[in-house]
Amino acid sequence: MPMKKWVVLHGLFLGSTLLGLSACGGSPINAKPPGETRPVVTASTAVEESHNHAVHEFMLANGMKLIVKEDHRAPVVVSQIWYKVGASYEHIGITGVSHVLEHMMFKGTKKHPPGEFSRIISENGGRENAFTGRDYTSYFQQLEKSRLPIAFELEADRMRNLHLQEEEFQKERNVVVEERRLRTEDKPSALTYEKFMATAFQVNPYHNPVIGWMDDLQSLTLEDLHSWYRTWYSPNNATLVVVGDVQPQAVRALAQQHFGRIPPSTLPAQKPRREPPQLGERRVTVQAPAEVPVLIMGYKTPVLHTTDEPWKAYALEVLANVLDGGDSARISRELIRGKAIAASAGAGYDLSARHDSLLTLEGTPAQGQKIATVEQALREQVARLHRERVSAKELSRIKAQVTAAKVYELDSVFYQAMHIGMLETVGLEWQEAERYAERINAVTAEQVQQVAREFLTEENLTVAILKPLPISSQSKKVGRHVSH
């Protein structure tokens, strides 16, 4: 599917799949001599054998971080560059600018005209795409391993030499407006989620949707983009992640060759933008043409990056899994089967956000059931977490799943790179991924109960409900004709 350049909407719909398209090209490699680099850390992790899956971290002199993970299973490589900018860096008036800029990054530099980036990668048999989230903007190429220099050359070029043109911008903004219609305006559950986030957060920038408010998109200017680009696209605001059948020192040299001469810039100081205490439950109703009602509940929580006590974030992660970590977890067992109240329901927690976030519960009533019944049942699940400690059996099930998932994750070089890039970009370290299983394993039943009591409280709760308005779908034959 041609889903180039898309937004990642976080929170409720975790785990948006990020897979690129196919493209290709076999072009010549620049033969500049490698420059100087300072390896800062060279950490090896012992996931399996020592040579495979070893992670190496380097810092170029201009402040760009490079992380290389070896995976020699197949002769392929993925290169992802992660910029520390996204919707949570924006303010109202220019919401959506990070994502529109991401689209414009394919619209040419002084050296390469619009569309050429994609053509070159395509002719090299590559897949490429980009994604924007609340806390990051990331660009990637997946290639046969010998073609990595092509990706670096193009990516380095557009880090500083983007040629933003009015005419291309006008067209691309229209494309993004169409994207917003497709993803949000005409999708009642997405509209509900947007209102939900805007209600839960008044000050915290997660208030704004990643794709931007329609009015902001339509009044965005080329100068807004220029300014955003100049401010955030620099080597000292980027992490380059490479995973695949590569030699770390060779990748380091190549990165130095292409990115090493780009001067660093001064980055603006970040304001905290913390949400004040909520002081009471909030409810919002969305009325839109739809067939199926939706309930979203969210409790304000800290995340790994914002808490002084990392165990709390991991305890919340375990809590989410107690509710919704597999078909044997409580929500499936009790709400979907059991009482058969919900046709679908789930829980989610975004451990690796940059700002305080939410533990969300969501559900759709089973045929013949009411949304209020689903809400009541989910609230009862929360009350039970306050009341009772989770069982040893549940904890051991979660641990088994985490252990297995750690192996399964290695089946995708793309996902391995993604995990590293995301952690680094939200202010954590890639090593957090290595510690994940251990941290989960250390969580106790008491800790789960403690975070439930501390954060899953009524004054921290926001509830959004989609109330369907009638759709009068009808079809008509508009005539049969022989066309051109």
Next chain:
Amino acid sequence: MSATKRLFTLCAALLLSGIATANPNIQHWQTSNGARVYFVPAPELPMVDVRVTFNAGSARDGDKPGLAMLTNGMLEEGAGKLNANAIAEQFDRLGANTSFGSLRDMATASLRSLSDEKLLQPAVETFAQLLREPSFPADALERVRKQMLVGLRHESQSPGSLGSKAFYRALYNDHPYASSSSGTMKSVLGLSRREVQAFHRHYYVGNNAVVAIVGAVTRKRAEKLAEQVVGTLSAGKAAPALPAADALQKASSQHIEHPATQTHVLLGQPGMRRGDADYFALYIGNHILGGSGLVSRISDEIREKRGLSYSAYSYFSPMAAEGPYLLSLQTKTESTEEALTVLRATLARFIADGPSEAELIASKKNITGGFALNVDSNKDILGYIAMIGFYGLPLNYLDSFIERVNAVTVSQIHDAFKRRIHPDKMVLITVGENG
């Protein structure tokens, strides 16, 4: 959730296959009860993937649309003495993942487990039990039926699903592909437990199954694994071939009124089957026309030059019978005519003139140059061998792919599109406001 999209994923995976050197070595044999097994050893990671594909998709629904999907959806709801909770607990506690799926051509059941025998053995045993002796508990059946009804209501609020269902109906008339895998409100309400049991008995049998295995097991273990998973199913019979889909005799158009800011446009006709003689010419031709993302002609005309749509594309879904050829986009209501005109003109020009030599070279480079990416994970390899097995493609399919791509000429593409693609006899579906 649209079946079209899922199908496309499968097709795209198969289409982009082939490399000379690093191809997986596919081992093939049959179980004692006739199931065909395809195995690729992958010792690097301590895990195993198994997928069983039955020729039991919704094309076998007959006058009971939704039956294949309900049957497949019931497999985890009870087996032997295990109820749904016990089944779920068993897989979760072992760290194993399962997934089930139902498309027009096929029904699938997949298991991913660590290869440690202490985990693998019990996971495989339970998985096998689901396929062999599902108990279809009556209360679970009512619940899953209701879930399907909610699914249908979901589809009726989604312009994409509405369009896709109308597209298949118009393309296939009385062919089994016409009806949606998810059925209709009426048909789903009418399905009985007895029908589900009979469907399972008839189609979930050895001679109607293909087993794909990729992972850290030896050939000997893989043989045992295949026997464990499907060897105790009754041998049964392979499902008969599906009838051919008739070509459309004239153009038709249908508008579905739906409250939305965009109109979804779907244009197309029956396309080709797996193993079609024109496969490579049509596949590469479409790659140039609308199958290669932003660099394709359709995306260039609709999105890059005019900013009319986020996503404009075309694809073939080769299936057991002639799967659809679809050209599609979404655009704001007031641009519908303009976008459709450009789409039709782009197609017409391609059929009239064919691709340029430069376009063909670029597409070949794209398809062949990145082939290693298509087989770089156990998951990808599993998808390929399941597909090769199900559609009876040759075992050297991946090895010969690049060669066959490279052999295609501009004139072959031009000729194939002229013979096979008929813009004057296409179905047009629009979903949106004020058609």
